[in-house]
Amino acid sequence: MRPIPLTCDLCDAHKQASPEVFAVLPAVFRDFGARLAFAGPVSTVKCFEDNSLVKAAVESTGWIDTPEGRVGKVLVVDGAGSLRRALLGGNLGAAAARHGWAGVVINGCVRDVAELSQLDLGIRALACVPMPTDKHNQGLRDVPVQIQGVWVRPGDWLYADADGMVVSATPLA
DSSP: OOOOOOHHHHHHHHTTSOTTTEEEOOTTOEEOSSOOSEEEEEEEEEOSSOOHHHHHHHTSOOEEEETTEEEEOEEEEEOTTOSSSEEEOHHHHHHHHHTTOOEEEEEEEEOOHHHHTTSSSEEEEEEEOSOOOOOOOOOEESOOEEETTEEEOTTOEEEEETTEEEEESSOOO
16 A cells, blocks of 8 residues: 655645645544545545435445555545534444445534544544434435535545645546
8 A cells, every 4th residue: 555645745736736626625624533644536425414325335345446456435425514413423434444445524423433533444524413314315426525615526536634635636646
């Protein structure tokens, strides 16, 4: 596995790029997983207070094979910024780690924070709340989503570390 580029270095190199090619996610996300730096190609879920599709995603294969080896994907969940229901908890976080996901970024909330903090998985979310979601099997999978004003598309690459998160239309070294 190759080292994850530092987000500051990526910003230095790509600060003149158009937002469709390279963008920085706003600094409103908190770390909840044990893996503080992670990167990978993006898969998306768009949902509102219903984590049915999040469950389906984290229970699916969370990696791709590349010429450089196996690379974990990053699930980006557009939960519309809701702070009322948690879209990821301990069971789904454990499923994501077990299925090889590199990280999960949630524009919304998580729960079971003590359990999530033990997982070898990058987890970023706006906040935590103990209330679970209802299950209505609603939402969309692998569609472009807007996360805090930044467009994130399936197949983009997301890079995260202690300084923040960036999204690129192509893999960066």
